[in-house]
Amino acid sequence: LAKTTQPISMDSYEGQEVNITCSHNNIATNDYITWYQQFPSQGPRFIIQGYKTKVTNEVASLFIPADRKSSTLSLPRVSLSDTAVYYCLVGNYGGSQGNLIFGKGTKLSVKP
């Protein structure tokens, strides 16, 4: 099972770009990289998923280098409402979700 390592916490200010890097050195060939966001007392919410290179959607970008041993979630121009815990998951999404491991995540604090 691919294990991930993320910073425990990060601080930022409104309007800044935030980059959260996740290490996953033993990622398997058929593993995808997925990021979830979680607010207190709520369930996690899907942000973005990728396999290689760069993926962009309306809320974030995901950068994955060629060796896929790390990935970076980029949040452009964060606001106070982006204060949350961000989880990086690595797994193949084939069948059972048992191979999707949530770590402790990165607690992002956005200040005015």
Place this chain on the structure above:
Amino acid sequence: ETGVTQSPTHLIKTRGQQVTLRCSSQSGHNTVSWYQQALGQGPQFIFQYYREEENGRGNFPPRFSGLQFPNYSSELNVNALELDDSALYLCASSLEVRGYTGELFFGEGSRLTVL
């Protein structure tokens, strides 16, 4: 809104009791999984049901059991409650197609306190 609803939102039990938590999946989803989230930790996978059969289980004892119904709603049952079972229990639904399970849609969770 994810379309996944859980009940009850909060409940208090005493050690040794049994509890049943319920989840209504998003319409069209055929897979449901359950997670336990202790305070300050990430969600831990308990098990997953696909078309009413358990097809994956995390490192949880047999006193954690579940059901998935034909309408894809689900239950999580925990027997002989222990103090360490106090946590937020999350249900997630998804659609599995040809062996690939897509995005997980989580409910708001059920907060269980065991005294």
